Each structure stands twice: as structure tokens, then as C-alpha cells.
Amino acid sequence: MITHISPGIFILYTVQNGQPRFVGYDEHDIRAKVLKWVGRSYRYFKFDNSESAEAAFHKLCELYHTHKKTLDNTRHPEGSPGSAWRCLLCETFEKKERPGSSGRSLAKD
Numbered sequence: 001m002i003t004h005i006s007p008g009i010f011i012l013y014t015v016q017n018g019q020p021r022f023v024g025y026d027e028h029d030i031r032a033k034v035l036k037w038v039g040r041s042y043r044y045f046k047f048d049n050s051e052s053a054e055a056a057f058h059k060l061c062e063l064y065h066t067h068k069k070t071l072d073n074t075r076h077p078e079g080s081p082g083s084a085w086r087c088l089l090c091e092t093f094e095k096k097e098r099p100g101s102s103g104r105s106l107a108k109d
């Protein structure tokens, strides 16, 4: 249970114990964010508190890269507007992937 307001990350699932389908974070109140999301297409969720908004962002990037293939997220997570936060994993991961090999055309926007 979350007992206090805290930044953090969440993972949403459509099937219990299935593949993660959506990941996100909140800089202020992860509990409120999760409650907003859950119950639409995603019936199951997990969340984790982070010690700071920036820590939550980095954790989210990690989740995004790890589960990219099964996620409905169409874009890489973005840091807080005006912040200088950068994903530390992009370089590492992108080097492993073949450039220009993304044949995905499922983006909705």
C-alpha cells in the first residue's frame, strides 16, 4: 500500500501476470496517477515509489527499454519540462539495435 504522496513509476497490464503493456511515472503523486489510468484498457497494475522525481524518470526509462516490445507506449519517456534529465540507457540500447530497423507503424499520433 502507498501510505504517503510520493513520486514513482507504474506498470499497467491487460492480463494478470502478463506482459507489461504501459509504463509511466508521476513527479508528485504516483498513487493519483495510477488511479487515473487503471480501469480503462488496463485492469492490472504495479507501482513503485521513488525517492525523487528524477529517480522515477530514470526508472521509467529502464522499464521502457526493457519492455519496449510489448508496450503500447509509442514514445520514449520525457523528463520534466525544463529539466536536463536524460535517459542514461538510450545510448547503450540503441547501439545494440540495428539503425533504421524499426518497421513499426502502429503509432496512433
Ligand SMILES: [Zn+2]
Binding pocket: 061, 065, 076, 087, 088, 089, 090, 091
Ligand atoms: Zn532511453
